Amino acid sequence: xxxxxxxxxxxxxxxxxxxxxxxxxxxxxxxxxxxxxxxxxxxxxxxxxxxxxxxxxxxxxxxxxxxxxxxxxxxxxxxxxxxxxxxxxxxxxxxxxxxxxxxxxxxxx
Amino acid sequence: xxxxxxxxxxxxxxxxxxxxxxxxxxxxxxxxxxxxxxxxxxxxxxxxxxxxxxxxxxxxxxxxxxxxxxxxxxxxxxxxxxxxxxxxxxxxxxxxxxxxxxxxxxxxxxxxxxx
Numbered sequence: 001x002x003x004x005x006x007x008x009x010x011x012x013x014x015x016x017x018x019x020x021x022x023x024x025x026x027x028x029x030x031x032x033x034x035x036x037x038x039x040x041x042x043x044x045x046x047x048x049x050x051x052x053x054x055x056x057x058x059x060x061x062x063x064x065x066x067x068x069x070x071x072x073x074x075x076x077x078x079x080x081x082x083x084x085x086x087x088x089x090x091x092x093x094x095x096x097x098x099x100x101x102x103x104x105x106x107x108x109x
Numbered sequence: 110x111x112x113x114x115x116x117x118x119x120x121x122x123x124x125x126x127x128x129x130x131x132x133x134x135x136x137x138x139x140x141x142x143x144x145x146x147x148x149x150x151x152x153x154x155x156x157x158x159x160x161x162x163x164x165x166x167x168x169x170x171x172x173x174x175x176x177x178x179x180x181x182x183x184x185x186x187x188x189x190x191x192x193x194x195x196x197x198x199x200x201x202x203x204x205x206x207x208x209x210x211x212x213x214x215x216x217x218x219x220x221x222x223x224x
Contacts, residue, residue: 004151034212043113043199043215044152087151095206097213099151 006100024070029093036087115216132200144199
């Protein structure tokens with residue numbers, strides 16, 4: 001069964017303390033892996049798409065990487081405004097999109 | 110700015126009273142999706158339209174229906190809302206079914222409360 005698991009469920013960091021969020025997946029025929037940011041009471045906001053193992057994408061303090069079994073979202077020197085839930089989603093060979101439950105990130109000033 | 114707009118942002122309905130949520134898009138995307146998201150859970154796909162072709166997820170309850178009268182608009186109808194249907198309902202669009210290159214564009218969601 002296609003599955004997406006994100007860890008940890010929640011993460012509290014001090015401002016400036018770098019860390020990584022994990023998204024592990026088992027799907028038939030990965031077509032793409034997506035990262036989204038979701039603020040409370042709002043819809044997800046697109047961050048990155050990764051298509052193949054070894055690919056990396058960067059945006060400001062965020063960097064996403066992809067292997068054959070997992071993706072990492074690295075956050076370098078985070079600021080309080082980076083606090084949000086980060087969702088990972090994968091697209092399988094049948095075009096279905098499967099979301100993980102997300103990691104709730106809280107950056108303390 | 111091109112975007113996905115959901116109305117209303119908050120909807121309170123009575124148990125069993127039909128309710129309709131709306132979504133409009135100015136992106137001219139072919140595909141529109143409805144997701145249900147409960148607190149601290151992953152968004153769950155209910156339906157999607159590829160142009161006028163309707164696709165229903167196998168586990169979407171019969172209580173939920175959808176209409177897409179034209180490219181720009183899509184509606185989610187809940188015929189007899191139950192307490193378990195209280196959730197955030199998210200509308201999303203994509204240019205095609207691959208979601209490439211910019212992923213899906215989501216609206217801000219409608220928070221449904223059932224009393």
